[in-house]
Amino acid sequence: MSETGKAWPFRYDHPVPWDTAFRPRLLHELLSEQAGKAPGAPFLDFMGRRFTYGDIAEKVAIAAAGFRRMGVSKGFRVGLFLPNCPQYVIAYYAVLMAGGTVVNFSPLYSEDELIFQVQDSGTEIMVTLDLEQLYPLIAAVKAKTELKTLVVGNLPEVLPRVKGLAYRALRGGDRAAVDYGPTVRRFSDLLDGPPLAEAETLDAHSDTALIQYTGGTTGRPKGAVLTHANLSVNAAQVNSIDPGTPGNNSILGALPFFHVFANTCVLNRTVIAGGWIVMMPKFELTEALALIERHRIASLPGVPTMYQAFLDHPNIAKHDLTSLEICISGGAPMAKELRNAFIEKTGAKLVEGYGLTESAGVVSCNPYESGGKPGSIGQPLPGTSIVIVDKEDPETVLPQGERGEITIAGPQILTRYHNRPEANETTFVEGRLRTGDVGYLDADGYAYIVDRLKDLILVGGFNIYPSALEAVLYRHEAVKEALVIGIPDARLGERPKAFVTLKEGAAANVEDLLAFLNAHVGKHERAAALEIWDALPKTMIGKLSRKELEEEEAAKRAATELM
Structure with missing residues (x-):
């Protein structure tokens, strides 16, 4: 049964029963269990260096003891300011084994964003790398916050020996000068000592594993408090519907582990399945194609812009992607044409x-x-x-087929936000999470999203959904990407404004695209303006983002008012 106490009222099309129960686990125990079963099985491949489950489990136990010596115990918050690399995986499970709570920090954050999240979360130790794009920034944050200690690793220590030497010789300029001392420690010091004798006693249901901050599309990001049970059960749920690939349980780790999508679908799910991850510090198309071919990758979680990038590669036909079996797309709606084209090129199963x-x-x-x-x-x-539920009255459940706010209940749903009592009061209705997404269920129990409540454009009292206008623009043969936002209008309150990028070689101008859009929407939905950009803003996982467009438009208005 779900947390609402009601069974799923539709035919269930996944390969396991809807009421399948999953035992909540401590996340670090999942790794220890797999290492006990198959210590020599491959777990991570990082730029050609292979780590087995036994290798990583041993390093995790030693690093957990190192964190314990630094004061980490139940509830202690340790930040990870890292790209995808072995240090992330080791630190993640080691902090949890020591009893601590992981706080993910995006390497794409600005100094102000980092300062806010350090202070809001109460992070006291930060794990990072000595890269120029990471270390100087987090060192500056340390000087301005209560952050007490930095633990600094480097890439040569996790590269194959020859690559490590070459990296030191050829790419020394990528590395920042680090002034090591009592409050700036080497990551290698964590791995110098005996393993943790006994893991912290924790409760999967009540103890926090991760404080994961929301994207912050409106206002300050909020820290979602996720327990070991939330994360371990969600990984088990994802694994249960995955048919897998017999003899090849490999996955491309291109999505960033500091994002919850990859944390569950790539990292924790793969540990449960006993698979292995070919890691990429960041998504680079040419390298991704090479890795898929070289390692015969079977699974590729991604976002629509990643799948589009594959199809846009000029030499895609020269690459053998036939090993791909299972692909899941999330983070943003995927156009039917994109999905069909990717399936046709690779033969993979691609689902949203x-x-x-x-x-x-x-x-x-x-x-x-x-x-x-x-x-x-x-x-x-x-x-x-x-x-x-009804958008205005969330306590009123709507009949099947009607559009309203999507609410969710399940064992993976958070119970609270960190330091946000006001959000905790308004986020839940009768035990279900209010998502802020507008959608409906069809006759077969498949869910559809219309738009987000906060993205509504209010035009003269009419609700306009940006995604509806974006869908029209995608029908134009020249349009590659599209975003629509609301801009102030003296008469109507707001009017839509569209932003697009064009497909390579396509010819279209603003006037033609605006005429096309406005000819296919209602009078009240017509856009006031349209701009053609070389690239539209995206979030840290590649999702098209309206936030930056809204901020730029606001800055333009402010500048005009000062003139």
């Missing part, structure tokens, strides 16, 4: 899923075997309920 930071990663997914329904976010994961 849906999740939030507050859901530990994943809420729903289309079934892999059938492919589900294009444009849908699929059916909920086992034990998860999706309920549509």
Whole structure:
């Protein structure tokens, strides 16, 4: 049963029963268990260096003892300011084994964003690398906050020996000068000593594993408090609907581990499955193609812009991607044409899923075997309920087919935000999470998203959904990407404004595109303006982002008012 106490009322198309129960686990015990089963099995491949489950489990136990010596115990917050690298995996599980709480920090954050999150979360230790784009920034943050200690690693220590020597010789300029001392420690020091004799006694249901900050599309980001149970069960839910690839349980770790999507779908899910991860510090298309071919990668979680990048590669036909079997797209809606084109090129199963930071990663997914329904976010994961409620009165559940706010209940859903009592009071209704997404359920129990409540454009009292206008623009043969935002209008309150990028070689001008859009929407929906950009802003995982466009438009208005 779900947390609402009601079974899923539709036919369930995933390969396991909807009421399948998953035992909550401590995350570090998942790793220890796999290492006990198959210590020699491959776990991580980082730029050609292979680490087995036994290798990483041993390093985790030693690093956990190192963190314990630094004062980490139950509830102590340790930040990870890292790209995808072995140090991330080691530190992640070691902090948890020592009893601490991990706080993820995006390497794309500004200094102000880092300062806010350090102070809000109460992070006292930060793990990072000695890279120029990371260390000087976090050192500056340390000087301005209560952050007490930096633990600094480097890439040569986790590269194959020859690559490590070459990196030191040829790319020394990428590394920052680090003044090591009592409050700036070497990552290698964590691995110098005996393993932790006894892991902290924790409760999977009540003890926090991760404070994961939301994207901050409106106002300050909020820290979602996720327990070991939230994360371990969500990883088990995701694994249960994955048919897997017999003899090849490999996955490309291109999505950043500091994001909850990859944390669940790439890292924790792979540990549960006993698979191995080919890690990329960041997504680079040419390297990704090479890794898929070289390692015969079977699984590729990504976002629509990643799949589009594959198709846009001028030499895609020369690459053998036939090893790909299982691909899941999340983070943003995927155009049916993009999905079909990727499937045609690779033969892989590509399905859309849906999740939030507050859901530990994943809420729903289309079934892999059938492919589900294009444009849908699929059916909920086992034990998860999706309920549509009235946007104005969230206590009123709407009949099947009607559009309203999507609410969710399930074992992966957070119970609270960190330091946000006001948000905790308004986020839940009758035990379900209010997502802020507008959608509906069809006759088969497949969920569809119309838009976000906060993204509504109010035009003369009419509600305009940006995604509806974006869908029209995508129908134009020249349009590659599209975003629509609301801009102030003296008469109507707001009017839509569109931003697009064009496909390579396409010819179109602003006037033609604006005329095309406005000819296919209602009078009240017509856009006031349109701009063609070389590239549209994206979030840290590649999702198209309206936030930057809204900020730029606001800055333009402010500058005009000062003239």
